[in-house]
Amino acid sequence: xxxxxxxxxxxxxxxxxxxxxxxxxxxxxxxxxxxxxxxxxxxxxxxxxxxxxxxxxxxxxxxxxxxxxxxxxxxxxxxxxxxxxxxxxxxxxxxxxxxxxxxxxxxxxxxxxxx
Amino acid sequence: xxxxxxxxxxxxxxxxxxxxxxxxxxxxxxxxxxxxxxxxxxxxxxxxxxxxxxxxxxxxxxxxxxxxxxxxxxxxxxxxxxxxxxxxxxxxxxxxxxxxxxxxxxxxxxxxx
Numbered sequence: 001x002x003x004x005x006x007x008x009x010x011x012x013x014x015x016x017x018x019x020x021x022x023x024x025x026x027x028x029x030x031x032x033x034x035x036x037x038x039x040x041x042x043x044x045x046x047x048x049x050x051x052x053x054x055x056x057x058x059x060x061x062x063x064x065x066x067x068x069x070x071x072x073x074x075x076x077x078x079x080x081x082x083x084x085x086x087x088x089x090x091x092x093x094x095x096x097x098x099x100x101x102x103x104x105x106x107x108x109x110x111x112x113x114x115x
Numbered sequence: 116x117x118x119x120x121x122x123x124x125x126x127x128x129x130x131x132x133x134x135x136x137x138x139x140x141x142x143x144x145x146x147x148x149x150x151x152x153x154x155x156x157x158x159x160x161x162x163x164x165x166x167x168x169x170x171x172x173x174x175x176x177x178x179x180x181x182x183x184x185x186x187x188x189x190x191x192x193x194x195x196x197x198x199x200x201x202x203x204x205x206x207x208x209x210x211x212x213x214x215x216x217x218x219x220x221x222x223x224x225x226x227x228x
Contacts, residue, residue, distance in 0.1 A: 006158065034215070043204065043220040044159075093158050095216070102147070102208070104216065106158040 002028050004096050006107025013084055013114055021079045021110045023094030028105075030096035033077040035069060038091040038109075050077050074099065084114040117142045121205050121219035128226050134192040136222045138179075138205035141186065146209030148172075148181050148188040149216070153202040162190075162203070195226045 003026040013019050023033055031052050036044040048064075050056040050071035058064045066088075068080040077096075081088055094107040122137040140146065147166045151159040163172030168183035177192045188205060205219040 004158075043218045046215060049215065095159075104161070106151075106160070108158040109156070111156075 002096075002098060002103065002105040004030075004094065004105045004107040006094050006110055008110060009108060010111045011113070013112070015085055015114055016083055018080055018082045019084055019112060021081075021092055021094075021112075023077045023079070023096065023107050025075045025096045025098075025105070028096075028098045029074040030077075031074060031099040032097040033071055034095040034097075034104075035067075035077075035079050036093045036095065038093060044093060047079075081112065084112070086114045088112065089114045117146065117207055117209075117217040119205050119207055119217055119219035121203075121222050124221070125223035125225060128195055128224070130197055130226055130228050131194045132226075134190070134195045134199075134224070136190040136203055136205075136224070138188045138190065138219060139186050140188065140205075140207050142207055142209060142217075144209060145183075146207040148179070149206040149208070150177070150179055150188070150190050151204040151206060151218075153204065153221075155201075159204065195224075197226045197228055200224055200226045 005024045007022050033050050035047045038044050047062045048056045048058045050069045052071050056069035071077040093109045118141045120139050149164045150162040152162045153159050163174040165172040165181035171180045179188050179190045202221045202223050204221045206216045208216050
């Protein structure tokens with residue numbers, strides 16, 4: 001079946017530094033990828049939708065200059081948390097939609113801790 | 116806009132008990148409905164789905180029926196196992212969401228031996 005690889009699974013960084021999270025579709029092409037943030041005991045909040053080769057569409061209230069999304073190929077999207085602060089600590093999950101289908105596959109998530 | 120409401124958790128059951136997790140939705144048009152499961156420290160996995168009214172999705176003993184008249188998609192399992200302990204999310208796609216998934220708040224299920 002379709003697999004999405006998300007790395008790293010866990011990362012700890014210092015305040016003020018940047019962290020890049022990768023989301024890669026291993027055996028299918030994904031024109032569209034989604035980035036979610038999950039707070040403890042809460043649901044998933046969609047942060048942005050990225051389409052290959054174009055700028056990401058951010059949800060209301062999400063700072064696009066802080067959460068940089070790049071989707072340069074049909075199999076890779078990256079989320080960079082810039083100038084991270086402790087309040088950015090969270091669980092980030094990507095999802096990829098296989099091109100031409102309505103099939104969504106989720107990555108295993110990245111636990112970000114900013115100290 | 117679209118919204119999904121799940122029953123409040125957490126839900127704690129003994130092994131072999133019957134499970135129901137309620138889910139209701141608000142959407143225009145004819146959305147597709149999903150149940151996802153999240154095991155500790157992992158991402159979401161699709162459990163089952165239904166794409167039109169009266170469809171029944173089923174997988175691993177779990178079932179849910181798309182009820183348009185009550186705008187519901189309740190998840191059921193006749194006999195839960197300890198390995199079913201996880202967080203369950205109801206979600207919809209369609210209506211005004213233009214392909215995006217809208218999730219409920221999640222329900223934590225704990226099954227004891």
